[in-house]
Amino acid sequence: MRVLILGGTGFVGRAVAEEAARRGDEVTLFNRGRRGGVPGAVSLVGDRLAPDGLDALGAGEWDAVVDTWSAQGEAVRRTAELLSGRAGQYTYVSSRSVYRWLAPPPLTEDTELVDADEPGYAGDKLRGERGAAAFGGPVLLARAGLILGPYEDVGRLPWWLNRMARGGPTLAPGPRDLPVQLIDVRDLAAFVLDAAARRLAGPYTVVSPPGHTSMGELLEAANEVTGGRALLRWTDPDAIVAAGVEPWTQLPIWFPPGPEHEFMNTGDVSKAVAAGLRCRPARETVADTWAWLRDAGVAPQRDDRPRVGLDPAVEAKLLGEQLQGEQLQGEQLRGEQ
Known part of the structure; x- marks a missing residue:
């Protein structure tokens, strides 16, 4: 064409x-x-x-x-x-x-x-x-929907990859099996070009089917491809929200269970799938984005979007409170025994 x-x-x-x-x-x-x-x-x-x-x-x-x-x-x-x-x-x-x-x-x-x-x-x-x-x-x-992959200029997956590369105790917003809908930018490109060749028209919601991946798979894959130096500490979503952390921006990709998460991650994409949409494994998206990011050095940043990511001090405070809670719970269990 x-x-x-x-x-x-x-x-x-x-x-x-x-x-x-x-x-x-x-x-x-x-x-x-x-x-x-x-x-x-x-x-x-x-x-x-x-x-x-x-x-x-x-x-x-x-x-x-x-x-x-x-x-x-x-x-x-x-x-x-x-x-x-x-x-x-x-x-x-x-x-x-x-x-x-x-x-x-x-x-x-x-x-x-x-x-x-x-x-x-x-x-x-x-x-x-x-x-x-x-x-x-x-x-x-x-x-x-949520577009990830090489050349990302919003910073969501690049932020998580860089955070994993830093290593150490790392706040992982739970629950671990929370479903995520996303679209690899290359799969979006393939769908668009295939549709153009067929001269398709009208609206299509272009994102992976519900349940395609999860926060656990994404963050564990990010940790693996960056060297496995991060110690993921899965944290209760209520504790994160209570601390004033903003989902989606301060913790990219993530919404806690509830109406926002359901809206963003349970869309019906049967029309696009019937028209030929195919989505690669999320682990491939993560690995290829890290390979690109290492070559690029610094990810580009769009000037019409806010920067994403969690302040290390806020993360450390939340992790400290979580550890204290676990220690207290352990002491209570030992006392009951």
Whole structure:
């Protein structure tokens, strides 16, 4: 295929570009030219927020367009309108954040969406979806869940990997068997390109099936690939929440059992699976991310997302309190005997 990727040098866009190049597709990237390109791809330079920023896309035809934009929806509308009639299919990489927060389960493509004027990331992604409709042809809305893998620029899995590499007693948010839904960025890329070749349209929730992995498998794999120096101390979620630790941001990937966890980790992805979605083992995602991180040295960080991770002092305090509780419990048991 002739594939145009709007972006193509960051996290998701780079994964799509590399997968398309691996398949032998003709790849064109359109971006601001601030990062290195992808070998074999043609690069067009432009700024979607500038008055004449789309001039480089004024000519050309493609079989598929992949758009990873996550800011103002108007930029998606203008681009989709410009490419109307010059491409076979348009994919907008959206997010399951467009579903109304804590909407009743099961979460499906028909779940109620956020309001059109919703501020922030969720609203921007919804407005991007609406803007993509200006393409006028088949538009696929890939509503991705938690995206992990090489080139991650949010910092969730890189933070855990670096924490494991530091070693020593390590706070592991429980319970150990807590299910996690995620999507390896390379599996997302493969799904998007396969769908584009078939000119699929409409919304698809793109994340692993429920129960694909767990916090235990993720953190134990992270510890293993980084050398096994961390001593995982599985900690009661109530104690973590009581200490004021923020799930998802201070402890990336994790939500304690409850409505938030259920919303994020029990989505119905049968539509995407029926359309060809395949998810690799989570351990492979962890190992490959660590290999990339060692080569990169420092993980990139998006400037439109907050930094994630737990302050070492807060972690040490929680671990100390947990140890004291275990010692006290042990003394009580010995006294009863």
